[in-house]
Amino acid sequence: MSEEDLKILSCHFTWGLEKENADLNFLDVKICERLAVQCEYKENVQQREYNFLAYIKHLQGVNDEALKNLELAIKEHTGDEKNLIVTYGNLAWLHSVMGNVAEAKSYVEKVKDIFRAFPTPSPTDLHREVQSEKAWSLLKFSRKSYIRAKEIFFEALQKDADDQEWNTGLAFALFRLEGLEVGEVRRVRFEESPAVVQLKRALKLHPDNAMIHVYLGLKCYKNTRNTEAWEYMRKALKMAPDNLGVVLHVAKFMKKEQCYDMALEVLLRMLRKAPDSSRLHHEIANNYRWKAMQMKDTHNPRLLSLCIQHLEKGASLNPGFIYPQLELALRYAEAKQSQKAEHKFQELVALPDLKPADRQAWHRMYGDFHLYRLGSEAAAVEHYKQGMMLRRVSTEWNICKNRLKKVLQRDRRDTYQIKKFFDSLKTENLSAAE
Template sequence: MMIIQQAFEDIILTGDIFKYLSFLFHISADQSQTTLRSKLEALQCHFTWILEPSKINLVLHRDKLLEIGTEEGNSWLGHIYNLRGFIQCKLGSTEDALSFFLQAAEAFGQMRRAGEGPWLVVNYGNLAWLHHLLGHQAESEAYLSKVDALKKKYPTPSEDELHAELYAEKAWTLMILDIERELVSDYFQKAIKMQPDMVEWNTSHVIGLASNFVRGSTKMEADILDKMRDAKEQDPENLYLAACDIQIRAMKGQDVADEARELAERVSINPVSSYSQMRAILRVYRTCRLIDEAILLAAKAVENNPDQRYLKKFAALTLKWKIVFSNYSGVDERMVDRAVILHKEVISLYPDSALAEEMDLANIYAKSKRRQDEAKHLFQQLLERKLEPAEKQVLYKHYAKHLLFDLKDYNKSIEYNMKAAKIPINSLYRESSIKALVKIKNKGRSPKCREIEEFLENLQKP
């Protein structure tokens, strides 16, 4: 402010009218930019919901959304395109981002059977942000005006509330990105309360609850099966929902093997357009300990659709399960060789997002008596690689388990659990490392108990 005041006084003293006009122009432009920025930051859209996404998560979800598919009739098609546009923008592909945002608007029009509506508020907000980032301020302001017009045409009961369409898209987006999980259920419930006839919202809400349950949350344990049953009655053709239901009942000890096989038959009819369903049914097979059948199911899908890389990823995963779940003395080396070949192929197919498969490959090596050196070498390569904090956290947790179960190096395993827990990112891997450390401390047998106790006391929350 002092600098501006001094500049103004200098202009007045010199009497330079051109400098004066230029000064006023720049002040006006700065104020205009500040106003535009504040309007953008007040929008409800992906650019304000997801403030600091890591590159690796963007890449992982880019690939995931690509493989979910965009068949006609997908009730989340507009939301998929919106999220893909945001991800492409953050990855630097602004032309692709614009294309996806425009496809999102078209998809919403087809799904809602109307040209405009509150479902476009997020889309227009994304477009306003994109044009602003590209330096197209007039276009950005035009989309801001469209957002204002929609909000006036479709008002909410109070300024503190969002429209049901916004709650639903925000919930779905956070669920897909696996962030702020505690808010997902709340947003879905608000959307459903406002528009209870939207079946897909209720289905996704229940799928989110099921996912939390599978991960170990007990908050919804008492009524999760009731909610699942009600959702299936409303959405009986949703195979992913059916798979979630079977998995939860399997985890509760019910015999669901025949149901799993029957569902697998339905999914196998068209696995290319059933990314989520195929992944879900394979998880059911794993829960039911039908690993051999999972291997056959995935292998058949690959055989019938050899160009689908995600099916090869699933096939590789089933082989890993077979090897990791085997006793050390019972590992079939031919199975190991087969798994190694397939994992290497999958890694080549996902050059930007194959860290999980590389860790799986290292673990497969570790289970083979004749591939110990390869396990050591690959883990060392991964540990020396320049990774983002979120990737390091995952790697450290996996390496801690390798040290514990394969090498019996208890002290070093503790060290890497500490490394994983120390990274201030909320995740299952951090939670798992902390639980492992607490368990060791409570047993009181490790010489590192005091060190662990001090570490946990000083551990910072993310």
């Protein structure tokens, strides 16, 4: 079997989904948690989930797990044979990578048989089922592939302008791209947002899609149309009470609205259906934390204990997610367990291949630990500086900067040479721009 036989297959292995562009741990956990929730999957969505998860497992270097998921994808197959083109393509590639040449050849032949039974107008055209799975995979994989996903959805709509799935896909792609382009400072006016226009069009064609309601709700909220936002969120939750993604979005919205008890009710109800969701445990912990702050009782023993309990559970379920564990270290400190907090901080910083964003968060939170719990301002300043020196790899950069500014306001003599440090960063930025 030649390499060309594999390259012409349209599947996850040939769609340019590079592992350095994605958070593989996050994708792995997200899909596994979604699959674990007992809910009704429409059409071949569950098959696609197993396909996608199989590719993530391959990128993580666990091909045996990838193979198991592709076998599950075949079991979940519904509809005609065209829905198996991507699965068979993935199996051909995976068996080739694993050195199983005969098996790889057999799956290449299976794809060719489907092509012969269901020919496309031209060799370069993709079957609708393949085009659809490719677009959704790109949209799920990484922010760097959002544009490619949008282009596929847009191109498909040129053939059928009223297609429900394509309109929904384009709406989701525009929503995510607009979020990247606009950021947190500037907002696109609700009436001028291409994402809003497309979301409303998609809603007319697909009124029972809960996530469309969620995204429109978020757009309303960002434009201070809170009454409308609540309407969309309530409809979404009523439509899909078992959809983990919908529940998390709605609960986070409620948290932003400072309705912590309401958010906890929604989250704890979902937790009964998905007890092993690390994301649920993290969000529950956040709400207990914010509820205590709302009560102006940050060290409330009951709420702090519940917060720690859920952070610990989340960490045990997803040890690869560092941020909640950093929060856990700070909560230990608040519970006057400084040694436990120190141990957790040292355990995390010693992890191999710590991502720059995680390392920046570590410096910021370890700085907070020194400043607010140990009373060591000098040590805190040093860690805030270290965090800023990692550049703008996360929102923690601005937090480090603001922490330093507060210290500077308290000490006009600039004991820690903070002004000099800020000046050095400006000089470096100017040099890099030249």
